[in-house]
Amino acid sequence: MTALIEAADVAYAVSGRTLVHPTDLTLGAGETLVIVGPNGAGKSTLLKLLTGELAPSAGRVRYGGRDIRALPAWRLAAMRAVMAQSETLAFPFTVAEVVGIGLDGVSGGARGAARDARILDALARADIVHLAARDVQTLSGGERQRAQFARALAQLEAGRAAMGDAPRGGQVLFLDEPVSSLDLGHQIALLEAARALAEDGLGVVAVLHDLNLATLYADRIVALAGGRVVAAGPPDRVVDAALLRDVFAVPLPVHRRAGSGAPFVLPERPGRG
Amino acid sequence: MTLSETADMLRTIVLLAGPTLVTLLLAASPVAASERLVAAGGVVTEILYALGVEGRIVGVDTTSVHPPRALEDHPDVGYLRALSAEGVLSLAPDRVIATDAAGPADALDLVRQAGVPIDVVGEEPTPAGVVGRIRTIGALVGEEARADALAAEVEAGFAALQEARARVDGSPVRVLFVLSLQNGRAMVGGAGTAADAIIALAGGVNAVPEVAGYKPVTDEAIIAAAPDVVLSIARGDHALDPDALFALPAFALTPAAEGRRLVSMDGLALLGFGPRTPQAAAALMRALHPGAEIPAVLSGGADAVEATR
Amino acid sequence: MSAGVAGSGASVPARTPAHALAARRARARLGLVALVVLVVALSILALGAGAVAIPPGRVVAILRDAATGAGEVATRDALVVTGIRLPRLLMGLLVGAALAVAGALMQGLFRNPLADPGLVGVSSGAGLAAGVTIVLGERLVPASLGIDPFALLPIGAFLGGLASTLVLYAIATRNGRTSIATMLLAGIALGALAGAASGVLAYVSDDRQLRDLTFWSLGSLGGATWAKLAVIAPILLATLAATPILARALNALVLGEAEAYHLGIAVERAKAAIVVLVAAAVGASVAAAGVIGFVGIVVPHLLRLVVGPDHRVLLPASALLGAGLLVGADLVARTVVAPAELPIGIVTAAIGAPFFLWLLLRRRGLFP
Numbered sequence: 001m002t003a004l005i006e007a008a009d010v011a012y013a014v015s016g017r018t019l020v021h022p023t024d025l026t027l028g029a030g031e032t033l034v035i036v037g038p039n040g041a042g043k044s045t046l047l048k049l050l051t052g053e054l055a056p057s058a059g060r061v062r063y064g065g066r067d068i069r070a071l072p073a074w075r076l077a078a079m080r081a082v083m084a085q086s087e088t089l090a091f092p093f094t095v096a097e098v099v100g101i102g103l104d105g106v107s108g109g110a111r112g113a114a115r116d117a118r119i120l121d122a123l124a125r126a127d128i129v130h131l132a133a134r135d136v137q138t139l140s141g142g143e144r145q146r147a148q149f150a151r152a153l154a155q156l157e158a159g160r161a162a163m164g165d166a167p168r169g170g171q172v173l174f175l176d177e178p179v180s181s182l183d184l185g186h187q188i189a190l191l192e193a194a195r196a197l198a199e200d201g202l203g204v205v206a207v208l209h210d211l212n213l214a215t216l217y218a219d220r221i222v223a224l225a226g227g228r229v230v231a232a233g234p235p236d237r238v239v240d241a242a243l244l245r246d247v248f249a250v251p252l253p254v255h256r257r258a259g260s261g262a263p264f265v266l267p268e269r270p271g272r273g
Numbered sequence: 274m275t276l277s278e279t280a281d282m283l284r285t286i287v288l289l290a291g292p293t294l295v296t297l298l299l300a301a302s303p304v305a306a307s308e309r310l311v312a313a314g315g316v317v318t319e320i321l322y323a324l325g326v327e328g329r330i331v332g333v334d335t336t337s338v339h340p341p342r343a344l345e346d347h348p349d350v351g352y353l354r355a356l357s358a359e360g361v362l363s364l365a366p367d368r369v370i371a372t373d374a375a376g377p378a379d380a381l382d383l384v385r386q387a388g389v390p391i392d393v394v395g396e397e398p399t400p401a402g403v404v405g406r407i408r409t410i411g412a413l414v415g416e417e418a419r420a421d422a423l424a425a426e427v428e429a430g431f432a433a434l435q436e437a438r439a440r441v442d443g444s445p446v447r448v449l450f451v452l453s454l455q456n457g458r459a460m461v462g463g464a465g466t467a468a469d470a471i472i473a474l475a476g477g478v479n480a481v482p483e484v485a486g487y488k489p490v491t492d493e494a495i496i497a498a499a500p501d502v503v504l505s506i507a508r509g510d511h512a513l514d515p516d517a518l519f520a521l522p523a524f525a526l527t528p529a530a531e532g533r534r535l536v537s538m539d540g541l542a543l544l545g546f547g548p549r550t551p552q553a554a555a556a557l558m559r560a561l562h563p564g565a566e567i568p569a570v571l572s573g574g575a576d577a578v579e580a581t582r
Numbered sequence: 583m584s585a586g587v588a589g590s591g592a593s594v595p596a597r598t599p600a601h602a603l604a605a606r607r608a609r610a611r612l613g614l615v616a617l618v619v620l621v622v623a624l625s626i627l628a629l630g631a632g633a634v635a636i637p638p639g640r641v642v643a644i645l646r647d648a649a650t651g652a653g654e655v656a657t658r659d660a661l662v663v664t665g666i667r668l669p670r671l672l673m674g675l676l677v678g679a680a681l682a683v684a685g686a687l688m689q690g691l692f693r694n695p696l697a698d699p700g701l702v703g704v705s706s707g708a709g710l711a712a713g714v715t716i717v718l719g720e721r722l723v724p725a726s727l728g729i730d731p732f733a734l735l736p737i738g739a740f741l742g743g744l745a746s747t748l749v750l751y752a753i754a755t756r757n758g759r760t761s762i763a764t765m766l767l768a769g770i771a772l773g774a775l776a777g778a779a780s781g782v783l784a785y786v787s788d789d790r791q792l793r794d795l796t797f798w799s800l801g802s803l804g805g806a807t808w809a810k811l812a813v814i815a816p817i818l819l820a821t822l823a824a825t826p827i828l829a830r831a832l833n834a835l836v837l838g839e840a841e842a843y844h845l846g847i848a849v850e851r852a853k854a855a856i857v858v859l860v861a862a863a864v865g866a867s868v869a870a871a872g873v874i875g876f877v878g879i880v881v882p883h884l885l886r887l888v889v890g891p892d893h894r895v896l897l898p899a900s901a902l903l904g905a906g907l908l909v910g911a912d913l914v915a916r917t918v919v920a921p922a923e924l925p926i927g928i929v930t931a932a933i934g935a936p937f938f939l940w941l942l943l944r945r946r947g948l949f950p
Contacts, residue, residue, distance in 0.1 A: 053840050077846025084841060090693045091836055091891035096603055100892075101837065104830045105846030116603040123599070132599045133606070155845060332921060351922025354796065357804055359666050360921030362658065363633030379805035387661040488785065 004029055004172055004203040009059035010049050012042075019045045021228045022059060027172065032195060032204040034214040036238075037224035038248050043207045044085075044176060046224065050205060051082050051174050064170065077106045078159035080172040081152040085180070086144045089136050095147045096132040099123060102151035106158040118157055125193060126150035127186070141181030149178060149190055156202070173197060175206040179213070191217045211252070211265045215239050223247055239263040310414065311361055313353055314372030316547040317394065318343050320407055321370070323423055323548045324416045332364040334375075339541050339549075358383035370413060372396050398470035398546045400431040407548065423548060430551025431474075433568045437558060438476040446561045448477040449500035449529070452487050454513060457521055460489050467544040472504065474550070475557035476565070492523035501528045502561055506540040513537060536560045606890065610899075613889040617902035621675070624909045628671045631913060633920035634662045665808075673806035674912045675905040676818040677871045680863035682904020683825055685878025686896055687863075688747075690832035691856045692754070692765060695886070698879035699864045702769030704746045705875070706776035708861075708868040711742020713780055713795050717787045733813055740817075740865030746772050747857045801872035801927035803912045810870055817866040821859050822901055828855060829893040836891070874927055876934025877904050883941060907933075 007025040011018065020042045027033055035043045048054040050061060052068045061068040063079055071079075081102070089098075099119045103110060110118055123129045126146045131139065136147060156171055163170075173194060179187040187210075195217050198204045208214045214221055215235040223231040223238055225247045231238045240263075244252040250270055254263045311332040312318040318337035321330055327346070334353045337343045350360050353372070358380040361369060369384060369391040381391055392413050394406050404424045411420020450462035450472065462468030463484025472479050480498040484490060490498075503524065505513045515535040518524050529535070542553040555571035630641050636659050644663045681699070688697045688704070699705050715738035750772060754765035780799070784792055831852035834842035843849045867874070881904045882896060889895050911929040918924065 048840075051844060053843060073843055073848050074846040077844065080844075082841070082844040084838070084844070087838055089836060090695060091689075091886060093836065093891050094606070096599075096606075097833075097890065097892055098837070101830075101833045102845060105834055105842075112607070113600070113604065116600055116607075119603065120599055129599050133602050335922070349919075349922050351919070355800070355802070355804070355923065355925065357633065357916060357921065357923035359662055359916065360633040360923055362662055362666075363635070363921050365658075377802075377805050379807050379810070383666050383807065386665055387658055 003027065004064065004170065005050060005205075006062045006065075007050060007059065008062075010046075010056040010061055011058040012045055012049055012054060013057045019227050020049065023229055025050070025222065025229075025232075027203040027205060029170065029203055030198050030201050032198045032206070032217055032219045033222060034218035034220070035205070035207045035222045035224060036209070036211060036214050036247075041224040041247075042227040043224055045227075047174055047176055047205065047207055051080060052076055053082075063172075074105065077155065078162045079170070080174060081155040081159070082174040082176070083148050083152040083178050084176050086141070086148045088144075092135045092137055094132065095128060095134050095136055095139070095150075096120075096123065098136055098147055099150045099154045102154035103158045106155060106162050110158070110161070118154060122150040122154035122157065125153050127189060142183060142186060145178065145181050146186065146190070149175075149193075153193075156197070170201070172203040172205065175204070177207050177209065179208070179210070187213065211239060211244070215263055215265075236263060239265065308367040308414070309365060311350060311364060311366040311369045312337060312371075313350065313356060313369060313375040314394075315339060315541045316396075316406065316545040317370050317372060317410065319541065319545065319547040319549070320410045320423075321414070323407075324411060324414065324419050326414050326416060329414070331366055332361065336541070339539075339545075339547075356380050358387075362387050362389065368392065368413065370394065370410060396467075396546065398467040398544075400428070400474075400550075403427055403431075403546050403548070403550050406546075427548055427551060430555075430571060433570050434474060434551050434554055434558070437555070437565060437567050437571070438474075441476045441558070441562050441565050443562070443564075445478040446476075447480040447499060447501045447528075448472045448475075448504050448561065449480040449495065449498055449502070449527075450504045451513065452506070454518070457492075457523075458489050459495060459523070460487055461495075462487055467546060468504070470546070471543055471550070471554055471557060474554035475561055477502070477557070477561045492521075495523040496526045499528055501532075502534045502536055503527075503529050504543075504557070505535065505537045506543065507537040508540060610889045610892070610895040613885075614895065614899055614902070617899055617906065621902050621906045621909070624906050624913070625671055625675070628674070628909050628913050629663065629667050631917055632662065632667060633916065634659065636662065666806075669808050669811050670803050670806040670912065671909060672811055673814070673870060674803050674909040676811075676815060676822075677803070677867045677874070678877060678904040678906070678908025679822055679901035680818045680867050680904070681874060681877040681908070682881035682900040683822060683897060684860045684863040684867075685904075686882040686893070686900045687825065687828070687832070687856050687860050688878070689882055690835055690893060691751075691853065691860075693836055693838075694765065695883055696879070697765065698876075699743070699747075699860060700873070700875040700878055702750055702765060703772030703776065704743050704750070704860065704864050705868060705873050706773045706780075707746025708739040708743035708865045709798060709873045710776040710779050710783075711745075711865075712739040712798060712869055713783045714738060714742075716795060716798070717783050717791050735869035736813060736817055736866045738865075739869040740861050743865040743868070744858065744861035746776070747861055751853075751857065798868075798872040800925040801874040802915075802923075802925055803871050803908075804916075804923060806870070814866050814870040817862055821863045821866070824855070824859055825897050825901075826894070828852060828859070829897055832856070832893040832897075872927070874908070874930055876930045876938070877907055880934045880937050881907060884937070 003026045005027040007023060009022040009024060010020065011022045012020040023046065035046060037043050045054065049056050055069060063071060068076065096119050099122050100115065103115060103118055120129065123132055126149045128143065128146045128150060131143060131147065136144060139147065152173060156173060159171060175194060179190055182190060191213060194204050194206065218235055220233060221235050221238040222229055223243065230247060231243055239254055241252060241254045251268055252265050253268060255266055257264060308329060309331045310321065310329050312321055312330055313334045315336040315338055318333050319339050321327060322340055322343065330347050332350045333343050333347045334350050336353045348364060350356055353374055354376045356375060361384050366389055369389055371391055371393050373393060373396045375381065385391055394409050395402060404427060407424045407427065408420050411417050450468035452460040452462060461481050461484060463481050463486055465485060466487060469479045480500040481490065503518065513535060515533050518535055519530045519533055524530055536557065538553065538557065542549045552571055555567050558565050559567055630638050640659060641663055644660045648664050685698050688699055689695050712735050715734050719734050750765065750768055753768040754761055784795060787795060831842065831847045834845045834847045835852065839849050882900050885896055885899045885903060889899050911933065912926050915924040915926045915929045
């Protein structure tokens with residue numbers, strides 16, 4: 001497994017407060033990494049360090065061996081896409097236009113009907129072709145989230161084309177709480193789509209709150225607390241009752257699925273075990 | 274759009290050499306009795322009417338309020354300071370006579386480029402200035418004889434005024450000219466203004482000689498100025514109301530408030546420094562010094578100037 | 583390529599989505615063509631109409647002669663067309679386009695449809711700096727240098743616009759997010775500050791300078807001359823030519839600064855370019871024609887409703903409609919009370935203010 005991303009001793013501090021303590025992390029091609037942890041654990045900050053949005057106050061992030069700070073934005077944009085927590089837009093862009101914006105930063109190549117085709121493909125993969133002409137300002141939270149997902153997918157396709165239609169792989173998709181507004185059906189659909197990309201060779205990094213979804217889709221889970229990695233490894237190892245109680249400060253009994261033996265969490269009301 | 278615009282621009286810049294030549298040729302043209310005139314400035318219009326050449330006027334500006342029919346009889350070319358080049362040219366004038374205040378400069382330049390000479394008369398607020406304006410405009414319109422007669426009449430008026438001023442006795446009357454009153458803040462006329470000049474001609478003393486030009490002053494400055502009389506412009510319905518004025522703390526504490534001495538006069542007569550200035554100064558003198566002996570020659574005629582109190 | 587998407591799947595509407603997207607592109611193209619036609623028509627009208635009655639055939643003949651350098655060029659009619667109407671038309675087109683584009687750029691930068699250079703103090707800053715140049719320019723620059731004071735105005739106005747934009751951005755934007763309330767409040771404060779400073783200027787200026795200042799604050803194309811145009815046109819043309827490069831960046835910035843970076847935009851460089859272009863466009867416009875309000879807010883807003891918010895279409899469309907609006911407003915300003923003239927600011931405000939109120943009401947209706 002070749003390393004797509006290597007983070008060595010990355011740390012982030014702002015005005016004397018350390019949000020992420022020195023952390024080592026690698027992401028391999030085809031790997032799905034899920035970051036979990038309580039609110040304020042530094043999940044989003046770690047993700048921003050990995051995407052290049054924040055410059056680490058110490059340490060280094062490398063993409064394919066090259067320091068991320070040395071990569072220009074347009075080059076980086078061909079290598080990774082980010083689905084951030086969605087914000088409302090001030091202007092009445094349609095869903096198709098928002099997805100199109102995902103194409104434009106990377107390649108000036110596709111225009112006219114070819115560009116439309118790429119947009120429609122991304123819309124179809126996010127199951128929102130029917131929303132193509134809708135004003136994003138009028139979308140529900142879940143619909144907006146799927147539109148952002150489609151935009152990220154479009155960017156990855158454009159990036160692949162910009163790099164000479166290289167086979168999948170070498171690219172990374174970052175998802176910051178991608179399913180927070182979705183119904184269960186669409187949560188699964190989105191993570192299945194991400195997982196399918198990973199099977200094509202992409203690296204996927206997702207921040208999730210739902211430990212069961214994390215267990216289902218992650219190759220590796222990284223648990224953060226107080227800006228430090230407290231556990232990292234396959235779901236089997238990280239989803240552990242003692243560890244989870246320390247991280248989340250509530251009892252989270254871990255059970256095993258019949259058959260596969262995979263762990264799952266069934267929350268309980270404190271003190272009523 | 275950009276290419277053709279640039280091309281047009283270059284083309285026409287070259288073309289401007291032509292108009293400049295024409296301007297030079299036309300500027301030397303002699304006075305013609307049938308010249309079409311545009312008057313920009315109330316005092317210009319007033320003098321043209323006094324010279325009896327109103328028939329040649331084809332346009333006046335909005336400050337031409339005397340005689341009142343001036344704006345009724347002629348097209349209005351707009352505010353003196355915001356003239357439109359094409360608007361002026363549309364009246365096909367042979368000459369524009371304007372005061373210093375006319376503008377904007379670019380519009381005047383365009384009118385000149387179109388071959389219409391613009392003669393600018395000064396606005397010095399002095400008797401010599403008034404006489405000079407009358408003679409200058411008289412020469413421009415070829416009415417030197419009438420101008421001489423009018424100038425002589427005005428000079429006689431100023432002479433009579435001077436004698437009357439010499440006869441005035443008693444303590445000096447301090448006069449505060451209030452140009453406008455906005456939000457209770459007074460804009461007053463200081464040294465170097467036409468208001469300062471007419472106050473002096475009327476035998477008064479400017480209460481704010483240390484202010485230069487028309488400036489807003491504080492309430493305390495008004496109290497410190499201690500005016501005996503407040504002088505203002507009667508602007509149609511917008512004249513200052515003595516009840517309201519002297520209710521303001523700044524003015525309530527002045528000597529003027531005791532006698533409720535507010536004098537309002539027609540703005541162009543008071544500040545225009547045209548042919549009516551001697552009569553205007555006399556009217557103001559009568560208001561400042563109720564006992565003053567004022568010769569009959571200054572008491573008016575058809576263009577009687579009155580001060581309301 | 584479908585990756586196991588659950589749910590109903592795409593229901594195919596009567597018109598396929600591909601057609602819908604193509605139709606939207608066609609609509610934007612049609613909008614641009616219609617705007618070009620509008621601008622051309624208004625330009626012809628502006629050359630043909632005015633206080634001086636000149637028959638259309640004669641206007642054409644004069645322009646043809648002017649273009650070929652043949653025939654009578656020195657008649658009064660010829661001078662009215664080539665010396666007054668033509669430079670005024672060109673100035674109106676350039677200033678209108680620049681103001682509308684500056685509005686669109688600023689709204690994109692602040693991610694807010696209310697960000698207008700006039701509304702948030704950039705124009706006041708430019709106007710103040712222009713005023714400082716008028717009043718103090720002669721004292722600061724020795725006459726012996728032989729610099730035309732007017733040549734300094736655009737520079738002064740540009741610096742004023744730049745300073746106010748930078749101050750505004752620094753105050754209103756934190757961590758890549760712009761606070762609308764802070765921006766508007768800071769804009770009001772900046773406007774008040776510029777107003778106060780302008781008051782001081784009025785106090786220290788002499789009568790002639792005061793007249794220039796007053797003319798400025800009203801805004802007018804009445805002072806359009808070829809000489810002014812020669813100073814202003816290069817700045818405004820360069821600004822307009824540079825904006826299409828920023829369209830993609832502006833689209834991405836609408837999603838947020840972090841998102842724009844993720845999408846491959848050099849955010850800091852794009853922001854700096856936008857600020858400089860806005861300052862140049864507003865500064866040169868203010869120097870040429872004084873402070874003219876509402877073009878920057880009305881034009882892009884209207885166009886977002888008609889051709890959509892995509893900056894690749896919005897920016898050229900804004901330039902066209904801004905040019906058309908100002909030329910049209912100037913046509914009204916100089917014909918309705920001819921031979922006198924209305925300040926153009928009155929006309930744009932008379933069109934713009936009710937439109938602005940309508941927009942606000944409509945917003946309230948849509949988002950109660």
